[in-house]
Amino acid sequence: MNRGRFITLEGGEGAGKTTQSGLLAQALTARGIRVLRTREPGGSPGAELLRGILLGGTIDWSPRAETLLHFAARAEHVAKTVRPAIEAGAWVICDRFYDSTMAYQGYGQGADRGFIAEQIRLLGFDPDLTLVLDVPEAVAAARMRQRGGEADRYERLDGGFHARVRQGFREIAAAAPARCVVVDASGDIDTVRATIADHIARMPD
Numbered sequence: 001m002n003r004g005r006f007i008t009l010e011g012g013e014g015a016g017k018t019t020q021s022g023l024l025a026q027a028l029t030a031r032g033i034r035v036l037r038t039r040e041p042g043g044s045p046g047a048e049l050l051r052g053i054l055l056g057g058t059i060d061w062s063p064r065a066e067t068l069l070h071f072a073a074r075a076e077h078v079a080k081t082v083r084p085a086i087e088a089g090a091w092v093i094c095d096r097f098y099d100s101t102m103a104y105q106g107y108g109q110g111a112d113r114g115f116i117a118e119q120i121r122l123l124g125f126d127p128d129l130t131l132v133l134d135v136p137e138a139v140a141a142a143r144m145r146q147r148g149g150e151a152d153r154y155e156r157l158d159g160g161f162h163a164r165v166r167q168g169f170r171e172i173a174a175a176a177p178a179r180c181v182v183v184d185a186s187g188d189i190d191t192v193r194a195t196i197a198d199h200i201a202r203m204p205d
């Protein structure tokens with residue numbers, strides 16, 4: 001059986017990852033491809049439990065502990081959900097993966113980026129393609145206001161934090177051009193969908 005593919009969507013809050021991963025899943029399914037949509041933190045029972053701990057609560061984790069909690073969730077998610085699906089031939093579309101730890105914990109919260117890079121190396125499991133959805137802060141803020149609901153621990157952090165996260169994603173993408181593409185996600189939903197479809201069409205067989 002053919003090995004599947006692992007596609008991750010990254011970006012700050014309000015970039016439209018969830019909308020676009022849904023549209024990508026629909027398009028691939030229409031081509032007869034078996035698709036699994038998942039997200040981080042979460043995507044397996046143990047990892048969803050850790051998601052609750054990471055996004056809720058009031059504990060001010062030490063940077064290393066917070067990094068390792070994300071990697072604990074990720075190890076569980078890869079082992080129980082992502083790797084088995086890919087080995088069975090599915091295309092896995094994942095909202096956020098290790099680049100979010102580098103951007104949020106590393107660039108945003110000041111955790112040691114070398115330590116995070118080492119965790120990435122130890123995980124030894126990389127996406128085939130990472131779409132980094134990039135939007136100016138004003139657009140992201142307007143989308144977040146529209147979305148409403150209660151903000152999680154990260155959404156509550158200040159504008160400076162979110163600006164560092166955005167810059168982090170751009171630097172991560174620039175340093176890994178074979179895996180990452182930056183998608184201008186400030187346009188309307190269909191324009192962004194078409195840009196993503198182009199990148200998918202250019203993936204090697």
Ligand code: TMP
Nearest residue numbers: 040041070096097100101104105154155
């Ligand atoms: P979301 O699923 O609604 O995007 O929420 C996940 C939040 O967790 C988002 O604010 C980004 C944050 N996050 C990290 O800080 N580090 C990580 O490694 C991941 C996967 C997410």
